[in-house]
Amino acid sequence: MPGTGAGMHPASTAESSETTPRQSARRTSFGSLSIQYDDRVLTPRAWTSAQSMWAADVSHLGPPGRLLELCTGAGHIGLLALSAGSRDGVLVDIDPVACRLARANAEEAGLDDRVEIRHSPIASCLTDDETFAIVIADPPWVPDTQTDRFPGDPLTAIDGGADGVDVARECLRTIDACLHRDGAALLQLGTVPQANLLGDWLSEQGSPDLAVDEMRVFGDRGVLVLLRRPGSDGR
Numbered sequence: 127m128p129g130t131g132a133g134m135h136p137a138s139t140a141e142s143s144e145t146t147p148r149q150s151a152r153r154t155s156f157g158s159l160s161i162q163y164d165d166r167v168l169t170p171r172a173w174t175s176a177q178s179m180w181a182a183d184v185s186h187l188g189p190p191g192r193l194l195e196l197c198t199g200a201g202h203i204g205l206l207a208l209s210a211g212s213r214d215g216v217l218v219d220i221d222p223v224a225c226r227l228a229r230a231n232a233e234e235a236g237l238d239d240r241v242e243i244r245h246s247p248i249a250s251c252l253t254d255d256e257t258f259a260i261v262i263a264d265p266p267w268v269p270d271t272q273t274d275r276f277p278g279d280p281l282t283a284i285d286g287g288a289d290g291v292d293v294a295r296e297c298l299r300t301i302d303a304c305l306h307r308d309g310a311a312l313l314q315l316g317t318v319p320q321a322n323l324l325g326d327w328l329s330e331q332g333s334p335d336l337a338v339d340e341m342r343v344f345g346d347r348g349v350l351v352l353l354r355r356p357g358s359d360g361r
């Protein structure tokens with residue numbers, strides 16, 4: 127069950143040797159933020175500040191409500207988006223080390239009183255009645271037959287299943303369960319074919335009630351997809 131107050135989910139507050147800072151602790155600038163991370167999580171990628179900035183842009187015009195980030199890692203994408211506005215946020219990750227780093231980064235950014243960190247799988251991170259105005263999602267997207275191309279990255283952070291979009295589909299189901307009818311979601315994927323695959327899936331009966339509104343391609347680094355409810359007047 128997710129926590130309801132500000133701060134870390136109760137299940138994640140206990141420090142253990144697995145989640146405490148380690149020798150490989152590093153720091154990088156991400157937009158206006160200084161972000162700590164280590165070799166147990168994905169290294170922050172500078173280009174992904176575009177996801178934060180796009181989320182901040184749609185957030186200015188969006189309905190009232192909180193921002194949700196799925197697959198937050200060290201928290202930098204969601205925190206940078208939140209720092210550009212005044213919404214509260216919930217950041218979710220299945221990895222306890224990522225959650226600890228996200229909490230430290232929220233504190234350092236002065237956002238800890240606006241941010242709740244949930245240590246949870248995507249599929250069970252929400253309570254039944256929760257609604258979010260803006261959702262950011264950065265799931266693993268490497269097909270499972272290709273993860274050995276990235277030996278330095280934690281498997282949980284990159285393994286997207288057979289076609290690379292298994293976890294992205296989970297994100298879209300959770301987004302469908304909580305997105306405000308005039309809200310917006312920004313999903314990060316690896317390639318245009320992956321975005322098209324998900325777009326086709328969304329047009330099938332029984333799929334999440336979401337549609338691709340716009341796609342932005344960042345060379346071979348990744349793709350950002352803006353999703354809204356079909357017929358929404360959120361623009």
Ligand SMILES: C[S@@+](CC[C@H](N)C(=O)[O-])C[C@H]1O[C@@H](n2cnc3c(N)ncnc32)[C@H](O)[C@@H]1O
Binds near residue numbers: 170174196246284
């Ligand atoms: C591609 S990484 C992105 C992390 C961060 N946004 C970044 O840019 O470095 C994906 C993240 O999703 C998390 N993750 C993978 N499967 C998950 C699941 N089923 N539920 C919640 N988080 C998950 C991983 O632990 C990892 O932190």
